[in-house]
Amino acid sequence: MTIGVLLQKKFNFQLTPIVKLITYCFMPAAVFLNIYQAEFDYGLLGQLLLYLFLFTCSTILLGNFLSKLLNLKRQESAALKNSISLMNSGNYGLPVSQLIFSANPLGVSIQIIMIVFQNLLTYTYGLYNLVSASKSAVDILKAIFRLPIVHALLFGIIFQFFDIPLPNFALVPLEQLANAFFALALFLLGAQLAHINIKSFHSVIVWSILGRLVVGPVFAFLIIFILGIDGVMAQSLLIASSFPTSRNTATIALDNQVAPELHAQIVLYSTVLSGITVTIVIYVAMILF
Structure with missing residues (x-):
């Protein structure tokens, strides 16, 4: 991320093509491959979905x-609501x-499900908060089904469930x-943060950071304890509950001109401070489970 900030300051890259490259190429490959290679306990899937429902409702x-x-x-x-409930599960959470969990594909696979869920939440609840009067349900559904990671997830599940082998000429690329996704995603995140200008400090930022980085993991721990979830899951x-505010909140806020500077500053501060809070949550998670 730091390299991304420094190089962006020096060379001022056009970031839109890099975003599209990650969205339409690198991330779908990572999603498909991790789902395809994961060893799922499908009995845990219902427990995972229940957790996601309870955690999302609590943050909302x-x-x-x-x-x-x-x-x-x-x-x-709208900025406060989205910043607490929408996490950067993609180009921050997946590399982390x-x-x-490099030695345990299940941990990465759970994070991929979180990515897909968070993208669905972003383009439904998140978009509704910003432009509830101007976007129809049909438009929102179209936006969801245009997401390449949704297609990658479906293909990954099909290939994994039916145990379809991939030949080396497809598997190696x-x-x-x-x-490549993991390095480029973090580089891009740093480059995007380099563009954010801090002109003022709004009190909403403090509440957003507390809600996302502090209260979010507390809610997650309570739900995990209540549901009796243990181990890698x-x-x-x-750990996934501790990730900073999604950069997509700033993107859709800019697209719809709903307090874009406030959204961008929340993303910046929560991402920078997450270096401390996420480290603590990782340490606690490894001790407790």
Whole structure:
């Protein structure tokens, strides 16, 4: 990420083609390959889906409660709600999970399910918060089904479930693309942060950071404890709950001109501070589970 910031300051890359390259090439390869190679315990899938439902509801309720408590304006309220419930599971979370669970594909596979779920949440709940009056349900569904990672996930599940072998001429390039994703994703994140200008500091940023980086992992731990989840699955879910605010919140806010600077600053601060908080959560997760 630091290399991304420094090189972006020096060379001022056009980031849109890199974003499209990651979205349409590198990330789908990583998603497909990790699902294809994972050893799933399908009995845990129902438990995982229940966790996702409870965790998402708790973060959404927290965002709505804080918005009403602070008596925020509509645009500020949308920024706070999205920043707490939408996490950077893609170009932040997946490389982190790959690093931690390199010897255990299940941990990475759980993170991939989180990525797909978070993307669905972004283009439904997140988009609704920003432009509920101007986007129809059909438009939102079209946006979801255009996501390449959704197609990659479906193909990965099909190939994994029916145990379809991949020949080396397909497997080797996919592995190379998947390996390239992790470095390029973090580089891109740093390059995107280099563009954010800090002109003022809004109190919403503080509440967003507390909700995303502190309260989020606390909610996750309580739900994991209540559901009796243990082992690698518990580690992966707790760590995934600690990731910073999704960069997509700033992207869709800019596209729809809903407090784009506030969204961008929340992404910047939460990403920088997550270097501390995510490290602590990883350490705690490894001790507890």
